[in-house]
Amino acid sequence: MTSLLLKHPFFVGAVVLWLLNESLVGQDDFLSVEDLFEDDDRVAAETIADPIEGFNRAMFGFNDYVYKKLLAPVSKGYSAITPDPLERGFSNFFDNIKYPVRLTGNILQGKVEGAFQETGKFLVNTTLGVAGFHKASNDFPNLNPPIEDIGQAFGAWGIGEGFYIVIPFLGPSNARDLVGRLADRIPDVTNTPWTVLDSSTDRILFWTTDVLTDSPALVYRYESFTQAAIDPYEAMKDGFTKYRIQQIRE
Amino acid sequence: MLSKSTLKTFLLFTALSLPVAVLQSAELPEVQLKKTIEAVIEVLYKVDDSESLETKRAEVLSVLDQSFSFDVIIRRTLGRNWEKLSPDQQNQIVTLATDLLIHSYTREFTAGRKPTVAFEKPLELSTNKIEIASVLSLENTNINLTYRLAKLESGWQVYDLIVEGVSLVSNYRKQFDAHFQKKNGDELIDQLEAKLDAL
Numbered sequence: 510m511t512s513l514l515l516k517h518p519f520f521v522g523a524v525v526l527w528l529l530n531e532s533l534v535g536q537d538d539f540l541s542v543e544d545l546f547e548d549d550d551r552v553a554a555e556t557i558a559d560p561i562e563g564f565n566r567a568m569f570g571f572n573d574y575v576y577k578k579l580l581a582p583v584s585k586g587y588s589a590i591t592p593d594p595l596e597r598g599f600s601n602f603f604d605n606i607k608y609p610v611r612l613t614g615n616i617l618q619g620k621v622e623g624a625f626q627e628t629g630k631f632l633v634n635t636t637l638g639v640a641g642f643h644k645a646s647n648d649f650p651n652l653n654p655p656i657e658d659i660g661q662a663f664g665a666w667g668i669g670e671g672f673y674i675v676i677p678f679l680g681p682s683n684a685r686d687l688v689g690r691l692a693d694r695i696p697d698v699t700n701t702p703w704t705v706l707d708s709s710t711d712r713i714l715f716w717t718t719d720v721l722t723d724s725p726a727l728v729y730r731y732e733s734f735t736q737a738a739i740d741p742y743e744a745m746k747d748g749f750t751k752y753r754i755q756q757i758r759e
Numbered sequence: 760m761l762s763k764s765t766l767k768t769f770l771l772f773t774a775l776s777l778p779v780a781v782l783q784s785a786e787l788p789e790v791q792l793k794k795t796i797e798a799v800i801e802v803l804y805k806v807d808d809s810e811s812l813e814t815k816r817a818e819v820l821s822v823l824d825q826s827f828s829f830d831v832i833i834r835r836t837l838g839r840n841w842e843k844l845s846p847d848q849q850n851q852i853v854t855l856a857t858d859l860l861i862h863s864y865t866r867e868f869t870a871g872r873k874p875t876v877a878f879e880k881p882l883e884l885s886t887n888k889i890e891i892a893s894v895l896s897l898e899n900t901n902i903n904l905t906y907r908l909a910k911l912e913s914g915w916q917v918y919d920l921i922v923e924g925v926s927l928v929s930n931y932r933k934q935f936d937a938h939f940q941k942k943n944g945d946e947l948i949d950q951l952e953a954k955l956d957a958l
Contacts, residue, residue: 539910540887545831545918726900736958737863739950740934747933748925755924 557750558672568675569742575678576731584724598642599722605634605641609696614657618665626654655759660689664757673746681749788908788915789881789891795826796876796893803865804873812865820861828916829857831909835918836931840939848944855951860927862958872898881908890921 559565588596608631615623630652637645646652663685664670671684682690694700699715706712738744802818810818823829833853834841844852879892887910895902905921920927938947 538887539912542828542831542911545909546835733863733866736866736954737859738934739931739947739954740937743934743937744930747930751925751929752923758924 557746559746560672561674565673565675565746566742568677569745571677572675572680573735573741576728580720580724581728581732583721584728587721588725596722596725597644599718600726601634601638601644602641603719603722604644605631605638606698609698610659610693611657613693613696614659614662615654617659617662618657620654620657623654623657626652627657630654655756658689659692660686660753661757663689664753670750670753673750681745683750683753686753788889788910789878791915792826792891792906792908792917793876793878795822798822799865800874800876816861816865819865820857823861823864826908826915826917828909828911828913828918829853829860831911831916831918832860832920832928833857835928837935838932840935843939844944848948851948852944852951855948855955856931858955859951862955874898889915 591599608627612624612627612631615621615627629649630646633646633649633652634641634644637643668685670686674682674684674687676682676687676690679690698705699712704712706715734744734748735741799819799822802815802822805815830853833856834849836856837844837852841849875896877894877896881889881891883889884907888907890905890907892903892905895904903921903923906917907919907921908915909918918928935947938950
């Protein structure tokens with residue numbers, strides 16, 4: 510090979526050039542439009558278990574009414590009278606106070622780094638962020654872990670999602686996440702037995718304010734989603750399921 | 760005067776450089792996508808705000824057309840139901856559904872102050888297919904948007920968009936499958952027109 514290269518360098522170079530060209534021409538190929546309509550386009554989309562579809566559709570209709578006719582007007586009124594910085598401040602405060610739930614979600618999945626990041630985020634926002642009203646952690650790129658909850662921990666442990674269920678007022682869920690939601694209440698500092706709120710009236714007022722502060726973003730997202738959908742029920746079912754799969758994968 | 764061997768070396772070097780130069784002249788898909796998305800944001804957040812949202816949407820569509828293959832996206836959302844439609848119905852549905860998508864897409868970009876977008880490096884999915892993840896930073900929230908692109912004869916084109924883990928194509932396919940279990944193409948056209956009228 511060496512003697513061939515020494516005796517006929519131009520010939521060897523030409524062969525190399527030809528091989529290189531072949532490989533580059535190969536890379537330069539393109540797909541036809543038909544190539545993109547793979548086999549999965551020809552078959553039905555995979556199904557999500559929905560044995561109580563009748564109940565779920567009724568609850569979806571109920572929630573749709575509540576969001577559009579009750580929550581949206583209240584939310585728009587709240588946004589109109591609340592200055593933007595104050596609105597953000599309230600939203601940050603309620604987000605910060607849910608730290609124990611996110612921490613539990615991290616610990617149950619063995620996410621040590623996430624648990625440390627959540628703790629750091631809580632400490633920074635509570636101190637530098639003045640009791641959580643300012644999201645000071647935004648200035649620290651390492652203090653932005655994915656949001657975890659107990660339902661995600663169940664998913665990470667290999668527990669299947671079970672059947673789809675629409676919860677009145679709360680929206681889409683599934684059997685696994687419904688149990689997760691209930692379990693999320695255990696480390697929640699606004700719930701008994703740890704609660705820092707003395708009376709049930711205080712707790713209801715607190716939760717109502719929490720929903721109200723989240724409502725502008727929630728209503729905006731909900732309207733975006735349903736406006737673009739042909740079948741909002743199916744779109745929400747698929748969207749929620751895939752979103753949770755993504756969260757668990759993270 | 761060049762010696763024979765120097766001339767051969769020169770010719771060989773020039774010939775080897777040619778294909779590389781040709782490849783470099785084509786714009787990288789991530790560069791093209793970034794330019795398109797930034798152009799969309801520029802249209803939606805023009806300082807001169809006298810244009811109506813409808814005019815802006817028409818401009819957005821013409822910008823997106825450079826990188827998005829709506830024909831492919833809509834046909835993929837219909838999947839096996841595509842064959843149930845007449846050519847006329849197919850054309851109408853592609854036009855109406857594209858309008859609906861543009862409304863939805865532009866709405867995400869117009870919440871509050873001008874958003875910023877950060878793109879990650881492309882990830883190869885298979886031959887001539889890549890995906891590019893991005894984070895759209897809005898006033899109060901970040902949205903993960905992943906663009907799937909295929910190299911077609913017309914260049915790199917987006918054929919699916921993944922929003923927070925939810926594939927646009929797959930999500931609409933679910934809805935269209937549910938529709939065609941009980942209804943037909945004409946009813947879908949009526950429904951799309953009613954949706955657009957209500958926006």
